[in-house]
Each structure stands twice: as C-alpha cells, then as structure tokens.
Amino acid sequence: MSDEIVRFDLPQSAIPTRWYNIQADLPRPLPPVLHPATHKPVGPDDLAPLFPMALIGQEVSQERFIDIPEEVREIYKLWRPTPLLRARRLEKALDTPAHIYFKYEGVSPSGSHKLNTAVAQAYYNKMEGVQGLTTETGAGQWGTALSIASQFFGLECIVYMVKVSYQQKPYRRAIIQSFGAQVTPSPSDTTEAGRRFLAENPESTGSLGMAISEAVEVAATSGGKYKYALGSVLNHVLMHQTIIGQEALLQLRRADAYPDVVIGCTGGGSNFAGIAFPFIRNNLNHGTKTRIVAVEPAACPSLTRGAYTYDYGDTAGMAPMVKMHTLGANFVPAPLHAGGLRYHGMASIISELVDQGLVDAVAIPQLEVFGGALKFLRSEGIVPAPEPSHAVAAVIREALAAKEAGEKRTILFNLCGHGHFDMAAYDAYLKGELTDYEYPQEAIEAAMERVPRIEGQPEIILPGPPPAAPAAASPEAAAPEDAAPADDGVEAEAAPAESAGDEAAPSEEDEAPAESEAAEAAADDGDTASDDAGAGDEASDEASDEASDEASDEASDEASEEATDEASDEASDEVDAEAADGGEAADDGDDEVEAADTSDDDDGDEAADDGGEEAATDDGDGDGDGDDDGSDDDEAASAEVEAPAVNQPPAVEAPSVPAPPVLAPPSIPAIEVPDLPGFEDFDDEDDEEE
Numbered sequence: 001m002s003d004e005i006v007r008f009d010l011p012q013s014a015i016p017t018r019w020y021n022i023q024a025d026l027p028r029p030l031p032p033v034l035h036p037a038t039h040k041p042v043g044p045d046d047l048a049p050l051f052p053m054a055l056i057g058q059e060v061s062q063e064r065f066i067d068i069p070e071e072v073r074e075i076y077k078l079w080r081p082t083p084l085l086r087a088r089r090l091e092k093a094l095d096t097p098a099h100i101y102f103k104y105e106g107v108s109p110s111g112s113h114k115l116n117t118a119v120a121q122a123y124y125n126k127m128e129g130v131q132g133l134t135t136e137t138g139a140g141q142w143g144t145a146l147s148i149a150s151q152f153f154g155l156e157c158i159v160y161m162v163k164v165s166y167q168q169k170p171y172r173r174a175i176i177q178s179f180g181a182q183v184t185p186s187p188s189d190t191t192e193a194g195r196r197f198l199a200e201n202p203e204s205t206g207s208l209g210m211a212i213s214e215a216v217e218v219a220a221t222s223g224g225k226y227k228y229a230l231g232s233v234l235n236h237v238l239m240h241q242t243i244i245g246q247e248a249l250l251q252l253r254r255a256d257a258y259p260d261v262v263i264g265c266t267g268g269g270s271n272f273a274g275i276a277f278p279f280i281r282n283n284l285n286h287g288t289k290t291r292i293v294a295v296e297p298a299a300c301p302s303l304t305r306g307a308y309t310y311d312y313g314d315t316a317g318m319a320p321m322v323k324m325h326t327l328g329a330n331f332v333p334a335p336l337h338a339g340g341l342r343y344h345g346m347a348s349i350i351s352e353l354v355d356q357g358l359v360d361a362v363a364i365p366q367l368e369v370f371g372g373a374l375k376f377l378r379s380e381g382i383v384p385a386p387e388p389s390h391a392v393a394a395v396i397r398e399a400l401a402a403k404e405a406g407e408k409r410t411i412l413f414n415l416c417g418h419g420h421f422d423m424a425a426y427d428a429y430l431k432g433e434l435t436d437y438e439y440p441q442e443a444i445e446a447a448m449e450r451v452p453r454i455e456g457q458p459e460i461i462l463p464g465p466p467p468a469a470p471a472a473a474s475p476e477a478a479a480p481e482d483a484a485p486a487d488d489g490v491e492a493e494a495a496p497a498e499s500a501g502d503e504a505a506p507s508e509e510d511e512a513p514a515e516s517e518a519a520e521a522a523a524d525d526g527d528t529a530s531d532d533a534g535a536g537d538e539a540s541d542e543a544s545d546e547a548s549d550e551a552s553d554e555a556s557d558e559a560s561e562e563a564t565d566e567a568s569d570e571a572s573d574e575v576d577a578e579a580a581d582g583g584e585a586a587d588d589g590d591d592e593v594e595a596a597d598t599s600d601d602d603d604g605d606e607a608a609d610d611g612g613e614e615a616a617t618d619d620g621d622g623d624g625d626g627d628d629d630g631s632d633d634d635e636a637a638s639a640e641v642e643a644p645a646v647n648q649p650p651a652v653e654a655p656s657v658p659a660p661p662v663l664a665p666p667s668i669p670a671i672e673v674p675d676l677p678g679f680e681d682f683d684d685e686d687d688e689e690e
Contacts, residue, residue, distance in 0.1 A: 006088055008251040010081040015073055020242040022277045022349060023235065024064035025284050027356055030235075030348055031323040036312060039454055042320050049220045050228040052128040055121065058236035066239065068120075075119045075152060079108040080243065084251035090379040091399070098402040098409040099257065100395060103248050103275060104382070105416045112385070112417030113271050114145035114231055117240035121229045122149035132156025133229045134219045136186065136211030138165055138267070138343070139387065140172030141417055142231030147179035157181035158226070160188065160214045163206035172421040186211035193217050193316040207332045208268075208343045213316035220318070232268025233313070233347045241274030244414060249278055252412070259290050259412040261398055265390040266294040266303065266361075269347030275414035280358060292359045294350065295394040297369070299437045302327050302346045303354055303361035305444060307460045311345060311451050321452065324351040327439070328447025362394055365436040369393045370429040373419070383426075385419040 023030065032041040047056045058066060068076075087100040105113035125133060132155050137143030143159040150157035159181050166173055166185040176183050184190055186206045187197035193213040197204055204210070212230075219228035230237055252258060262279045264272035272294050282288040296303055302325045311326040313319030324345045331344035345351075353359040369386065372393035377383050384392055391413045402409040419426070428434050448460050 004086075004088060005255070006086050008084040008086075008254045010247060010250055012077050012081070014247070014250060015076050015080050016068065016243045016246045017073070018065040018067050019239045020246065020278060020281065021058075021061055021064055021066055021235075021239050022242075022273075022281065024062055025281055026349075026352065027284070027358075028352075030352055031310075033348075034310060034321040034454065036317050036319065036321055039321065039452075046320075049224070050216065052124045052130065052227060054124040054127065055236050058239060059234060068243075069123060072120050072123050076116075076243075079115070081247045081251075082107055082244070084248055084255070085380075086255065087376075087380055090376055093375065093379045094396065094399045094403065096399040096403040097407065098399040098411055100399060101248075101252065101255065101257065101259070101410070101412045102395075102415045103244055103251075103412070105244065105271070105274075105414065106382070106385075106418035108145075110141060110145040110148055111420065112141040112145065113241060113244060113274055113414070114142045114417075115148060116243060116274070117231065117237045117270065118142070118145035118149035118229070119152065120240045121237075122146070122153045122155055125227050125229070126153040126155060128227075130155065130225075130227045132158065132226045134158045134160075134215040134222075134226050135229045135231065136160045136162070136208060136215045137176070137231070138162050138208050138211075139385070140165060140169050140176065140421065141385070141387075143176045143181065143183065144172065144179070145231070146229055147176045147181035150181065151179045156226070158215070158218060159183045160186040160211040162186055162208060162211050163204065166206075168424060169421055175421075184214075186214050188214060190214070191217045193318070197315070204332070207315060209313075209315035209329055209331065212314040213318055216314060216318050217316075232270035233343070233345070235347075235349060237270055238273035238277070238347055238349060241270050242277050244271075244274035245276065245278030248275065248412065257410050258288070260409045261291045261293060261411050263293045263295060263391050263394050263398070263411065263413040265387050265414075265416070266296050266346065266350065267300070267387065268343045268345075269294075269350040271388070271414050271416035272350065273347065274416075275412070276359070279412075280353065283358070292353075293394060293398075294354065294359050294361045295390045296361065296363050297390060298363045298365040299439055300327070300331075300343070301363040301439060302344065303351070304363040305439070305441075305463060306345070307448055307451070307462050308351055308355055309451060309460045310454045310457060313345065321454070322348045324348050325354065326451065327444055328451055330450055331447055364390055364393045365438070366434055367429075367436050370426070370434060372396045373426075374429075382415065383419040383423075384415055385417040386422050386425055388414065388416045389419070391415070 034040060035042050035046060044053065044056050044060075047059070051059075083104050085102055085104060087102060091098065091100055105116075108115045110118070122133065133146060133150055135143065135146050135158070137146075137159055138161075140161065143161060147157050147159065157180065159176055161173060161176075161183050163185040166183070173183050187194040187204050187210050189195050189198060191214040194210070197210050197213075216228055219226045232238075259279065262276050264275045266272045276292050276294075279288070279290050280292055283290055283292075294303060306325040306327045308323065308325050310321045310323050312321055312329040315329050317329065322345070324347070326345040329344055346354075350359065354361050369389045369392075372395075373384050373386070373389035375396060376389075376392045392415075395411055395413050398409065398411050402411075425434075444462060448462065451460060453460075
C-alpha cells in the first residue's frame, strides 16, 4: 500500500477558540454603511430591530479576535475540525506538477459551511430572548443550516426561498421543513414587498434581493419577536467562517505545505472569506505572497463587471446602503443552477479587498464549471455543489497553467458543500441541456441608472469586459471519462509532522487543554499580512456586449511541500522548545498541529455556499449566501420601520477573520514561512508594531 498521505485531520481540541476579524488588519477602513432613507451612516440603534446587540457589536468591531462561546464550540464538535485533503487523483488526471489541497466543509450536518455562522447567530439571538429568526435562501444551504441551528436552540425559523430554487430543489426545501422551519417561495403574497414584486412581474422567478426584502420586512415589523439572520455578506458572518482557514493552516503544516494560491467561489462572500482571510492576514502582516482568487459565475459577475459604488442590499431598498461591487439591486439573474451565487452585490469587505488589489477576481461560465465538477468527482469521488464547482474549475485552470509552465504550484481551495441535492443540474448538463449565459452589458448599464447617487461619491464607472480566457481553461479538460487511479504514479510525499502527529497523537482528553492553548497560540501567533496588495484594477471603459468572463491568475511563489518523516522526534523536540519559549502547548507529533491550530482560531464562509456587505444582503451561497450560497457577508440596516421601503438590515463595518499563524516546523526548512512568536509573547498589538 502506498504511504502517500491524502487526508489531514485534527483532533477536536484543535477547534479554534476565537474568530478572526480582518477589519483589524485592513490597510484602509471600510466605507461606512448608510441609512437607505437619509443616506447618513447607520448606528447600533438603526440595526437593533433586525439583529441582537452582540452581533451588531461584532459587525463594527475593530478587535482582531473575538472569543467563540463555549456553547457554540460544543456544537461545532459535531463536525469540526473538517478534513483537509490532497487531491492526488485529480493531480494525476490533469498530469500536473501542481499540488492541490482542499478543505471539505460538506461533512457538516447541513452539508455546507453555512452551519458555522448559523449556530453562532442562533446562539446570540437566543441569549437575547428572541422567539424566532427570519431569513432568505438561494440554493438552500443557508436555509438548511439556519433551520438546524434554530432547532438546536429552540427558535422558530421562517425562510423565504428564491422561487426558482424552491422549484428546482424540492428535496432541499423538504430538509428545511423537516427541521421545523416554514418555507415560502419568494416573491410571495405574504409581505408588502413580495406583493409589489409580483404586481410588477407575476412570473418572476425571484432573486436573493427580493427574498431578503421579504425576510427583513417580517423581522422589522414583528415588534422584536423575530430577528433577521443573514448567511453571507455581513462582516460578522464572514468572521464566523474564519475557523475554516485557521484549521487549514494547521493542517497544511502537518502536510509540510503552504499555498501559492488560495481559491474560493464568491456569491456573497462567506465561504471565500472563511478560507482566504487567514491567509490574507499572513500576506498583510507577515510578508507571505499567496495569491488570493475569488471566482464568480459569468452569469452573475458582480466583482468582474459590476460597479464599486453604494447600493441597496435588497431589491425593495429596505436594507442599508453599502459600498460594494454591484450589478444593481434590481438585478434578476438567469436561472443558473449555482443558486448560492446569484446575489446582485458582494460583501463589503471582499469588495474593498478587491479594490485594494489584495484579491483577484475571475468569472467562469457554467459549462466549464460543470465540466470541472465532473473531472473532480470522477477523480476524487466527492460530488461538489454547483457553487464550489466554480472554484474547482479555477483550480483546474491553475493546475494546467502550472503544467504548461513546468512549475510545482501549491493550490488550496474550499469545497464548501456537497452537491447531493443538486443532481438535477448535473442531469441537465449530462443531457446537454445547459448553456453558457453571459450577463448582457446593456443590462448592467441600465441597472446602473437606478443605483442611488450619493453626494460626495465619485461617478459610477463600469469596468470593461474581462480578458479572454486562457487556453488552459478548456471546459473539456474537466470531464474525464475514467477516474484517475488513486495514488499510483503520483510523486510520493512524506509529511514528517503528519506521520508523527497522526500515529502518536495523544488522546483527545489529554491534549485538549494543550491544543486549546496551542490553537490560541497559533491564532495570536499568526498575524498575517501581506504587503503585496497591488493588483491591477480593471479599466473602466464602456465595453462591448460580449464579455469573456474568464480570468486566470498566474501563479505565485512555488511552495515546496515535501516532508521529512524521520524528523518526528526531532521536530517534536524543537516544537517543545518553541512551545516553552513561545507558550505553545504541544504533545509529541501533535504539538505542531496544536500550535498551528490555535493560531487561526477563527476563520470565517462565507460560507461557498454564501457573503457580505449589508445585513439585508445575502450571498446565496448557503442561501442568500452571498458567498457561499450566493452572496454572504457584510452590512447593516437602519432602524425605523414605518415605511417598508426604509426597513433596515444590518450594515455595519465588517469584522474580519483572524488568520492563523503561518508557522513552519523548524525541521522543514523547505517551507518558506516566516517564524512567528509564541502565544505567551504575542498580543494584539504585534501586527501594528511590525
């Protein structure tokens, strides 16, 4: 049997103890969230009708780390830590020198990353005596996650599901209902906003923006009985997902690897934030040069073709106004199957990161996405949801580019959910019924006419069409006929810390305290930063109607991932020494894992299936996810609810996700990762001092 390691696991004691708030490390602060009626910055009182005060505080917090309540960590133990896998069979199928790793969030009870924030949000609402939660969902991942979390904490749950997904995914709807939630197709006749949408278009298939308007209206007019929960876009939502990237840092350390490229799909931003923020932190604060790539559908290209300007988080204009990349709040996407990525905007934090050149954005058409998904599932045996399949397609492009360049590139991506409820989409692809759809430039330009103009803000400028897709990005390469043989012929790679840690790992009870400390150590240790933030922005000319939505980001520094297994004792000793100096607790082979583990205590998701900017905006990933399901993540709302058009979802500056420390085991000099201080010597000021 081959001794090549495919799966890298962590003990429960390594579950992060804190979330990472990237707002503390942003080179420039987020633009303020504005009240939809007054266009003035919103405050906590404006958001109180929609969110509990604890989450409002997280939304605007500038603290680098926020403790995870013990009740939330206890529930996380049902599925966390999630595995990190090396896609060796896919590497062989592509005949690439690239090393491909993926974090698999599909093992959660809801089948996606969305539960990471759903549990946290349900907990804080329960603590404030709320009776129930309202929300929207696109693909259904977010609605599923919130229905489960609501059941855990004894809360009612009301879900407005985008009508096209309600029709396309009856079993996802049935799961949500099985957990006791009420599911209504949106637009509906149960709210004033829904009736208005239906009056304008009785055949409307819905959008996340419409579903958000309905969910916000119900919460805002309930007199405090219900609060609103968002699966993406808002700052606190993205922050909750950072546990994904924090764990990944620890697991990559076990694999003796560090990524040249980190890739995630984006709708609202939650799952992307979860995997990427801890690595952005290392770029910003510790000089690593990992390239960060956000991938979106060509049919819903907010980052690559939308304008970076203030817009409403929902269609009815009830949500706060957030500065984000937007296609216009009235955007109604084509009924593509990646329901979690159909949000009109993007999380405010992610929009700002793209604008600052810290994140690259790429749009990929539907056929290439499903071709890549088939290539992946036939090689690795996991059926990816349509949303993360966008990331898979981008990974294949990257791996083929590495092959063409003759370079070994280390690639990490977030497989934020499985596609077991999306087989109708696969069936349509296999029958040849799916087509590529590129959102028309005229439609984007027309939508911009309805975007509100804010006094003192620059003129709205749309980027030109994206560059043509690289030859390496052929969709056909993504649909192999036969699954690649498992490990045969794949370059053997030992993982010193891994083997040592895996075989001699102490019992969870023994290592729990140590790992917990280590995790904190790592979390604090790894202040991350990357002074490389430059990235070319897109030129803004009025462009042609044909926009090729594929972009390929070329690679960064090659990360060597070869390990030296013998050093298990040696590594252990060195790690112990470091632990003594730096305060990191480490047990035998597990020491490294613990150290790394805690450094990234909190990662955020976003969530691919859902990310964001305003409370009222959802990416759709996980359902309204902006990221994850569609668009997940940041923003806030305003307070007074008399006029439905002025109801406000939360729009507070996005808290960031603490990135785990990038600690390279001393016994593995091949990995070029800066040495970071031990937990005892680290405090939140370290990054600023550097």
